Amino acid sequence: MLALAWQRTNNTPPRIAIIGSGPAGFYTAHRTLTRLPTSHIDMYEALPVPFGLVRFGVAPDHPEVKNCQDTFTKVASHPNFTFLGNVSVGNPSDHDHGVGVSLGSVMRNYHAVVFAYGASRDRKLGVRGEGLKGVYSAREFVGWYNGLPACAGLEPELGRGEEAVVVGQGNVALDVARILLSDVDVLAKLDVPEHALARLAESKVRRVHVVGRRGPLQAAFSTKEARELMRLEGLAFHPLDKGLFPEDLKTLPRASRRLSEILLKGSPTPVSTTPGGKSWSLDFLLSPSAFLSSPDSPDHLSSTTFTRNTLTSPFSPTSSVEPLNPPETITIPSSIAFRSIGYKAAPLQDFQTVGIPFDEGRGVVKHDPAGRVQHTPQDGGKVFQGLYCTGWVKTGPTGVIASTMGDAFATGDAIVEDAERLSNEGRIKGGWEGVLAEENVARERVVSWEDWNRIDGAEKERGRELGKEREKMVQTEEMLEVLR
């Protein structure tokens, strides 16, 4: 009905640019096109391939989570939807074969612009030795085993020793642990690229410490991820100290209670002393203080030092921690370490000149509850009314697909509510053609949805030859080569 009411007052369908093609961008497009089918959506994606973290973040052994791509593909088939792959907005292209357009140009040519570009950086610990060889960000490692072009050359040093440390206790940390400890023959059937498989096959890692500064009732990982590790064949879990949990688990809320039960039950495989046995542990109440090397190899990580913490309110999910007094430290031998304390969004380069408010501390675009962004032009210029954000650049890097979807729907609803006002205020907008008229763009490099289908087909074909669902192309040049 809204579409009808809107039609009566205005004949200009709103043109909407969505920057980013991950789940937040697609669910925002889905909601908007479902409620306002006359709107036109152009989705800009810096890479030649769509789906963001569904392709580059969701673990390869969670193929069922990637089924949301079916919905996204249907959204892309809407006649008013256009995919503009290989086009960066507001940033120069981060690879040699892409094109870039300015955010100012996009804002001039659309009624609404939606930031959905996610969180492409990570938080640093800020402790000594973080730059040693062998210390990686989990985000890069995840990108590497998922075929993200920017991380294809990571070459993590998995062959130097048996013990690995993952700092952080979210779902990404458990993903990293699971990939490190999984049987490579199992991973080989999934869509892990061959270069990563070859390196994982040579990994010596058999003991993974997943370390958090708080306790089990404050940990961010979900029950499913913990259960999966407990179910991995032949993998032992080091039993936890019962003192970390309340005596009566029934006093806990449902989710905490169920998670506690799983952690206390542990793994069916006992920790063995036989060589070759793989195991993992959750090491609680430890804050990293330094990454250390050994004298014989001063550039490489050899151990990680932590200070011990105590919880101010052990069984409260929001408890804070303080260092033990007197202080205690513990050192864990580690030939490799992953920092997994959260992704972080960065502002687009054009934000400052264009006047987009960005909260550096939280790593989000500033917004109202529905996802509307207040344009604040520096030079007192005209305020652009149609700015929105969605996904991790709105909420911060947290939550599963369901939460991203709910949040993207809220942004979509805001756009639909504003549609009439946006169209009335602006004239007819040129959309992508208007941007092309203003910007010097190598059009032949722009990747359409049809082009993506060809890349998709080529990846699946290569996968068939290797006995897996797909073999991802990990170089943007390789993707574009398919289209020549």
Added chain:
Amino acid sequence: MSAFRLCAQRLPGLRSFPKQPASAITQKLAVSPSPPSRAQLLNAARLSPRPQLRAFSASARVSHGHVDPPKPGEELYVTFVDKEGEEHKIAVNAGDNLLDVAQAHDLEMEGACGGSCACSTCHVIVTDQKYYDQMPEPDDDENDMLDLAFGLTETSRLGCQVKMTKELDGMVVKLPSMTRNLQASDFK
């Protein structure tokens, strides 16, 4: 359908977009914008190196939920209460799951993972404990996902895991709002 056919012929690369309910299609026909501009046509042509004509179909036939209408006399009934409070009473077959039923009837239930019990977007709340008790207990995997659902209740289930049976005939389930409740942190 003539307006659609016109569009379909003019916009190469058009494919079906089956998520829309029949009512939305009617709306869309009524408000269908003027024929695409020259710029749009150029744009569409440029973006489609190999233009293909495909039949446009927007009927429920190609929709998600692969459910057949029940044979007369064998109907079981389930009522969905959407987030606006509107009731949708639907005749179904034994064995149909609630996600497929909801999607086949264009109710707002996402099923992001395609019904593989890997998300919580098909969360439903059984309004009467009596019916909830008639269902086989949720397994660990379903409970793990329910732990992540917004507005979890004692009688929450995942729609993809609930299969209709004779015992569930007449059941009423509520569809919780999919949009997250706004939190204080959003106001910063």
